[in-house]
Amino acid sequence: MRLTERLGIDVPIFAFSHCRDVVAAVTNAGGFGVLGAVAYSAEQLDTELSWLDRETGGRPYGVDVLVPGKLDARGVRVADLIPEEHRAFLDTLFSKYGMAPPSRATGSQAGSAADDVARRVTASGATGLIEVALKHRIGLIASALGPPPPEMVALAREADVPVAALVGTVEHALRQREAGADIIVAQGTEAGGHTGEISTMVLVPQVVDAVAPIPVLAAGGIASGRQMAAAIALGAQGVWCGSVWLTTEEAETPQAVKRKFLAASSLDTVRSRSRTGKPARQLSSAWTREWDGENSPGPLGMPLQMLLAEGAMATIGPAAERGEPGAVELANYFVGQVVGQLDQVKPAKQVVYEMISEYAEAVERLAP
Amino acid sequence: MRLTERLGIDVPIFAFSHCRDVVAAVTNAGGFGVLGAVAYSAEQLDTELSWLDRETGGRPYGVDVLVPGKLDARGVRVADLIPEEHRAFLDTLFSKYGMAPPSRATGSQAGSAADDVARRVTASGATGLIEVALKHRIGLIASALGPPPPEMVALAREADVPVAALVGTVEHALRQREAGADIIVAQGTEAGGHTGEISTMVLVPQVVDAVAPIPVLAAGGIASGRQMAAAIALGAQGVWCGSVWLTTEEAETPQAVKRKFLAASSLDTVRSRSRTGKPARQLSSAWTREWDGENSPGPLGMPLQMLLAEGAMATIGPAAERGEPGAVELANYFVGQVVGQLDQVKPAKQVVYEMISEYAEAVERLAP
Numbered sequence: 070m071r072l073t074e075r076l077g078i079d080v081p082i083f084a085f086s087h088c089r090d091v092v093a094a095v096t097n098a099g100g101f102g103v104l105g106a107v108a109y110s111a112e113q114l115d116t117e118l119s120w121l122d123r124e125t126g127g128r129p130y131g132v133d134v135l136v137p138g139k140l141d142a143r144g145v146r147v148a149d150l151i152p153e154e155h156r157a158f159l160d161t162l163f164s165k166y167g168m169a170p171p172s173r174a175t176g177s178q179a180g181s182a183a184d185d186v187a188r189r190v191t192a193s194g195a196t197g198l199i200e201v202a203l204k205h206r207i208g209l210i211a212s213a214l215g216p217p218p219p220e221m222v223a224l225a226r227e228a229d230v231p232v233a234a235l236v237g238t239v240e241h242a243l244r245q246r247e248a249g250a251d252i253i254v255a256q257g258t259e260a261g262g263h264t265g266e267i268s269t270m271v272l273v274p275q276v277v278d279a280v281a282p283i284p285v286l287a288a289g290g291i292a293s294g295r296q297m298a299a300a301i302a303l304g305a306q307g308v309w310c311g312s313v314w315l316t317t318e319e320a321e322t323p324q325a326v327k328r329k330f331l332a333a334s335s336l337d338t339v340r341s342r343s344r345t346g347k348p349a350r351q352l353s354s355a356w357t358r359e360w361d362g363e364n365s366p367g368p369l370g371m372p373l374q375m376l377l378a379e380g381a382m383a384t385i386g387p388a389a390e391r392g393e394p395g396a397v398e399l400a401n402y403f404v405g406q407v408v409g410q411l412d413q414v415k416p417a418k419q420v421v422y423e424m425i426s427e428y429a430e431a432v433e434r435l436a437p
Numbered sequence: 438m439r440l441t442e443r444l445g446i447d448v449p450i451f452a453f454s455h456c457r458d459v460v461a462a463v464t465n466a467g468g469f470g471v472l473g474a475v476a477y478s479a480e481q482l483d484t485e486l487s488w489l490d491r492e493t494g495g496r497p498y499g500v501d502v503l504v505p506g507k508l509d510a511r512g513v514r515v516a517d518l519i520p521e522e523h524r525a526f527l528d529t530l531f532s533k534y535g536m537a538p539p540s541r542a543t544g545s546q547a548g549s550a551a552d553d554v555a556r557r558v559t560a561s562g563a564t565g566l567i568e569v570a571l572k573h574r575i576g577l578i579a580s581a582l583g584p585p586p587p588e589m590v591a592l593a594r595e596a597d598v599p600v601a602a603l604v605g606t607v608e609h610a611l612r613q614r615e616a617g618a619d620i621i622v623a624q625g626t627e628a629g630g631h632t633g634e635i636s637t638m639v640l641v642p643q644v645v646d647a648v649a650p651i652p653v654l655a656a657g658g659i660a661s662g663r664q665m666a667a668a669i670a671l672g673a674q675g676v677w678c679g680s681v682w683l684t685t686e687e688a689e690t691p692q693a694v695k696r697k698f699l700a701a702s703s704l705d706t707v708r709s710r711s712r713t714g715k716p717a718r719q720l721s722s723a724w725t726r727e728w729d730g731e732n733s734p735g736p737l738g739m740p741l742q743m744l745l746a747e748g749a750m751a752t753i754g755p756a757a758e759r760g761e762p763g764a765v766e767l768a769n770y771f772v773g774q775v776v777g778q779l780d781q782v783k784p785a786k787q788v789v790y791e792m793i794s795e796y797a798e799a800v801e802r803l804a805p
Contacts, residue, residue, distance in 0.1 A: 134741065237702060239777075258626075259636035267703045268627035268636040270658030270667060271774040296593030299638060299667035302799045335635045335643065336606060406639040411606075432668045435800045 072284045075131050076101060076208055076231075080425055081307025082297070083254075083286060084417070085133060090319035091115050093124040094417035103131040103211055106198045114198055118205040131209030131233070132202040134195040134221075151377055154366045154414075159381055161410070162359055166395030171384055182245060196220055203228045209252075211235065214347070215261055216248035235288065235309075237265025237374040242276045253280050254309045257289030261312045261405035263349045264289065264340065270303070277304035288320070292407035294427025298435070312405040317417040325403045326390035327414070335409030344382075344403070346374030352408065354401035356385075440620070440652045440674040443578055444469060444599075445497050448793055449675025450665070451622075451654060452785070453501055453579075457485050461492040462785035467793075471499040471579055474566045482566055486573040497578030499601070500570040500647065502563040502589075519745055522734045527749055530727055534763030539752055548565035564588055571596045577620075579603065582631055582715070584616035603677075605633025610644045614651060622646050622677045625657030629680045629773035632657065632708060638671065645672035651778045660775035662795025666803070680773040685785040693757035693771045694720070695782070703777030712771070720776065722769035724753075744771030 073081050078165035081101030084119035086092055092102030104121065105115050114132075121130055160170050171396030193349045199210060199221050200305050210217075211233040217225075225232045231251035236242040242253050257269025265272075269289040277285045284307075292313035300308045316330050329352055339353040343360030346369055352355060357380075360368050368374045415423075441449050447467030462471030472489065482500075482794050489498055528538050534623060541568035567589050578593050579601040580583075585593075593600045599619035604610040610621050623644035625637025633640075638655040645653045652675075655668035668676045681701055682728050683690045684698050697720055707721040711728030714737055719725060724746075736742045756764030783791075 228487075239702070257636060257638065259639050265704075267774055267777075268625060268638065268658050270625065270637045271627050271665055271703050271777065273778060274661060276662050290636050293642060295642050295671050296638055298670035298803065301803055302666035302670050303663050334607070335639050336633075364734065406635055409635075409639065409643060429805070431672075432803045435666065435669055435803055437797070437800060 072286075077123075080273075080421070081286070082424060083131075083307060083309040085309060085311040086314045086320070088314070088321045089121055089124075089315045090321075091317060091417045092129070092130050094126045094317075094319055095314075095412050095421055096121075096128045098418045098421040100421050101129060101131065101209070103133050103209060105133045105213075106202065107135045109198070111197050111201045111333065114201050115204070116388075118202060118207070123207055123250070125204055125354055126205070129206075129208030130375060131211060132207050132408055133211040133213055134198050135213045150165055150347045151373055152366075155369055157367050157379060158364075159377065162356075162399070163381075165359075165383075166355060166399055168384070168388055168393065168395055168399075171381055196224070199224055202209075203230065209233055211254070217250065218242050219248075222249040233286070236276065237272070237280045238273050239272075241265075242280050246280050248275060250283070252284050252286060254286045254288050255305070256309070257287075257351070258340065259406040260289030261338070261350050263347050264401040264405075268381075269300070273300065273303040273305050291406060292405075293412050294424045294429070295431045296407075297424055297428045298431035302435075306354055306416075311403075312407050313411065313420055315402070315404060316411045316419055317420060318414055319417050322402065323386050323400065325386075325391055325397050325400050329354070329400070330402075330404060330408050331412055331414070333404075333408045335366075335406040338404060338406055338408060342374065344369040344375065344378045344401075346371035349403055350405055351403045352401040355395075355398040356381075375431075440654075440725060445757050447710060448789070449654070450789055450792060451499075451675060451677040452682055452789075453679040453681045454688070455678060456687060456689045457489055457492075458689075459682045459685060460498055460783045461489055462685075462687055463682075463789055464489075464493045464496045464498045466786045466789040468789050469497060469499065469577070471501050471577060473501045473581075474570065474736060477566070477617065478563050479569045482569050483572070484491035486575070489575045490573055495572075495574070497576030499663050500566070501579040501581055503581045508550055519737065519741055520734075523730070523737055525736050526732075527745065529751075529754075530724075530796065531769070533727075534723060534767055536756055536761065536763055536767075539749055543622050565591070567592055567788050571598065577601055579622070580618075584612050584624045585618065587616075590617040601654070602625045603631075605635060605640070607640075607643050609633075610648050610720075614648050618651070622650050622654045622656050623673070624677070625655075626708065627718070627720070628772040629706070629718050630771040630775075631713065632717075632773075634700065640723045641668065641671040641673050641689060644724075657773060658775055660700070660773075660778050662792045662797070663799045664775075665792055665796045679771075679773050681788055682785055683770070683772060684779045684782055685783055685788060686698030687785050690770065691754050691758055691768065693754075693760075693765050693768050697722070697765075697768070698770075698772060699780055699782070701772075701779075706772060706776060710736040712737035712743065712746045712769075717771055718773055719771045720769040723763075723766040724749075724769050 076296040078101050082100035084095035084102045087105040092104045096102040213235050233258050234245040234250040255273045258266050273287045285305050286307045287305035288309035292307045297308045340348045340350045341357040343357050344433045354402050385396050385399045391401040400426035450468035450472045452463035455473040461471045463470040464611050551750050575700040581603050601620035602613040602618035603622045621640045626634050641655045653673050654675045654677040655673035656677035659676045665676045708716045708718045709725040711725050753767045
């Protein structure tokens with residue numbers, strides 16, 4: 070059975086977004102919205118999904134969790150694990166870019182925000198989010214890093230919800246199949262966020278052949294109907310897009326970052342460990358240049374660098390919104406090389422319809 | 438007019454190769470072979486092209502030159518410009534990998550081979566090769582680095598031979614159009630050889646839109662019919678392939694390197710300055726790891742690093758062929774990420790036919 074039939078959707082366009090409005094808009098346009106859950110506590114996620122249940126009126130949507138799973142944060146104040154050298158570098162950075170030093174006081178907002186994030190990116194935290202998600206009418210659970218843990222697969226199986234898993238190599242794809250993934254998302258190096266080194270063009274056919282008959286979605290470099298047609302030609306059954314929604318009307322991308330995205334070329338991204346500790350493609354900014362530069366102590370691992378970065382960005386973001394020039398220089402966000410194509414703010418629904426229409430044209434051009 | 442009609446070919450598969458047998462085989466299979474001329478002196482090129490004229494019996498083929506053009510080598514012994522520090526590092530490298538030290542004597546074979554190469558990669562050298570090429574029935578001149586110099590375009594125009602130019606960014610594409618290129622080859626970062634940072638999936642549609650109505654070929658990540666269909670879906674009028682020919686029966690790829698290619702995965706390439714001085718994707722080997730490693734003085738610029746590397750490879754290649762383990766570790770060659778797909782030696786003609794057949798299947802799958 071084709072994936073669209075199996076999931077009950079009109080078009081195989083999967084929209085990964087941290088913004089519920091984007092998820093609802095794509096699902097309601099006939100695609101499949103997937104909410105990135107890492108930004109939410111269990112309670113917040115429950116609220117968001119109740120909203121989505123109402124807004125999508127029975128159409129399917131999914132939830133994406135991050136399971137790096139090395140560090141179990143229960144009972145530990147993770148923020149305390151960040152070395153003084155890295156805190157000092159952050160202080161220097163804030164000072165160099167004309168910002169007030171980041172707060173370090175015990176129980177500070179940034180500190181506890183970091184602890185919250187830390188709890189959610191551990192295996193136990195992710196499972197908690199999944200338990201919440203399964204109380205709602207979700208149609209897919211996606212695991213963005215590493216094989217889904219057995220308890221996650223078991224819970225999903227019991228609820229008859231398919232599990233999708235993102236991979237950057239054939240080896241990872243085979244491991245994900247082993248772990249019980251029902252759908253593989255083959256994500257090329259051009260993608261935003263955590264990404265490997267192999268391009269979508271090269272990766273997708275290899276993964277399709279390796280895991281057949283498991284359906285494969287293509288991710289990375291896909292933000293238009295021509296790119297969607299290319300992905301299908303490579304053997305994918307659909308496309309998994311993230312970056313293209315970041316400049317939609319619905320996206321909650323901070324305005325300062327949205328403006329940078331709209332102005333950026335495809336050369337303005339970098340695969341850097343500076344935001345999470347693992348290589349993740351993002352807009353290059355003073356943040357990535359300084360952390361990857363000569364005077365840097367080097368990014369920490371995952372999840373410590375993520376805690377440090379999220380804490381800092383919680384200050385940088387609002388300062389950039391207020392127009393503070395140093396903060397604007399530092400501000401960035403995960404985005405793929407397709408950022409060079411994004412030069413207009415549009416409703417998410419329009420993005421879906423334009424992709425479908427351009428896809429049809431591309432297919433017609435290919436017809437013999 | 439479609440490019441295939443304009444160039445008088447059956448299928449828009451362009452084969453870049455340094456091996457005349459591959460060029461002839463692809464042209465005779467209905468594609469378009471393009472001979473990389475940088476390895477030849479003017480006299481050798483004349484001989485190769487006379488052979489191609491006979492073998493292809495009136496079917497079109499082309500010639501590719503490298504025009505980095507910063508250093509004019511006339512009257513200079515270029516090998517003398519290589520710093521002692523880099524020669525010393527090379528000595529250490531040879532010793533570490535159990536090889537006899539590279540010869541440095543005045544008038545040594547490696548030295549004069551380097552001088553020969555140097556002469557050919559300058560603007561005057563490239564023009565000399567083009568003058569030779571235009572005495573033959575060539576159907577295309579391609580410029581692999583930088584905009585074609587005005588004299589090259591003028592010579593080609595006079596002979597009514599179209600000029601193709603390789604680009605890795607939209608900006609370069611616009612510059613190439615300005616310089617008079619008739620065909621743009623948009624080459625993604627996954628390609629072998631000199632390549633930029635943007636993936637084929639992202640680059641091709643941007644270049645197609647930027648230079649329309651100039652026809653665009655897609656390069657990088659294309660070694661199968663599915664990938665060819667994807668390239669056409671992206672808006673390209675054809676595909677420019679290099680890596681896929683390196684493991685064909687006809688290819689003169691040294692056996693030691695061919696074996697490494699057949700065994701390699703798509704993770705086994707690296708974009709490194711260690712072979713030419715400019716970032717070029719190649720098989721990772723002890724050569725790339727050492728030059729890009731901590732104890733390295735860092736690669737020189739183009740063309741000095743190319744001279745140093747070509748001189749060294751002239752010794753490493755034969756030693757690897759003799760099975761010397763250190764030489765086998767060092768040996769490498771330019772290749773794209775598609776190397777992970779190449780696991781069988783086939784005749785070049787069969788590669789063309791399989792691409793065409795898989796292309797047709799992919800198009801059929803896309804049909805509504």
